[in-house]
Amino acid sequence: MSKRILFTGGGSAGHVTVNVALIPKFVKLGWDVSYIGSIKGIESELISNIESVDYHGISTGKLRRYMSIENFKDPFRIVKGVFEAYTLIRKIKPDVVFSKGGFVSVPVVIGAKLNNVPIIIHESDITPGLANKIALPLATKVCVTFPETLDHMKSDKATYVGAIIRDELRSGGASQGLSHLQFENSKPIILVMGGSLGSKKINDTIRRNLPTLLDQFQVVHICGKGQVDDSIQLNGYQQYEYIHDELPDVIASADIVVTRAGSNSIFEFLALHKPMLLIPLSKAASRGDQILNAQSFEKAGYAEVLLEEELTDESFMLSLNILFTRKSQIIDTMAKHDQSNTINQVIELIQNTARTR
């Protein structure tokens, strides 16, 4: 009988793309693969069309850090989600659950524990997110991406594995990227990505500085859902809400990147040797995890960092020019970083943690 793995994780693409990297590996190994996510979230968009995956949507509540009327309804949604996850897991009978975090993962982890299924959680950021903090006592093992996380997560369950990157990202072609973007070979290309959901602050800064930027560069701008501005039609400037299949080619064609400091994105740019200007999400809007991610990359010599509080048109153009000048030196530093074996290490850990039947 085939082994069975159940994945969970969602809310933003950063809580899904690691699962997207692992799923084909388990399909190839002959495992049955199921996924529990939300009914309408990005995970349902990114996963439910993968043929070999049995996708189940459950009721979810968001773990907010701010006051909202929804905070009173969400405990009921979460309890409903736990009941749905528990019942599904009883039926699916997975040998192991792999959780990438995000609020949808909490009911799934609780449902797995109630069914006595071993749970592996994966933390992408330096400090654990709220969902993973709740999941930690229930988990069998915890995989972490940054070595520094072991200091924040004082648990013998934690193992440093590094970043899990989708294979397809490594096979992009710069010339395919150029032709997809309808760009020329004459000017360098900046890829702007304000996280998987987009960033209004970064979008506005780019658009205000477009005349100056386009003198020197071509700009491909991933703006986030609903944030493309159709009134801007300029040569050498392309906007997208989100890029799916063409992302490997687009990244391959880019010379430098301007991005938030979401863990998956920055490790992907590191693996693909793309020097980065990081503008981390501020502490006012988050637990400050992206600031720590960014500082770690700056210290390692992979990135320039500009804090949101210090973001002005002048500081942005200055940091961008410094990055562009340091480009070759940064690429040399990036070339010394090798994480090509992380995915195999994680697969082995999952296989060793799964129940034996």
Ligand SMILES: CC(=O)N[C@H]1[C@@H](OP(=O)(O)OP(=O)(O)OC[C@H]2O[C@@H](n3ccc(=O)[nH]c3=O)[C@H](O)[C@@H]2O)O[C@H](CO)[C@@H](O)[C@@H]1O
């Ligand atoms: C606002 C917020 O809560 N952000 C968090 C979220 O970020 P976010 O969801 O932005 O996640 P990441 O930057 O880590 O990853 C985004 C993923 O989406 C992919 N992608 C993105 C754009 C696109 O057009 N196409 C595409 O495929 C990227 O290649 C990457 O694999 O999860 C990260 C990982 O836990 C955290 O570090 C971030 O702090």
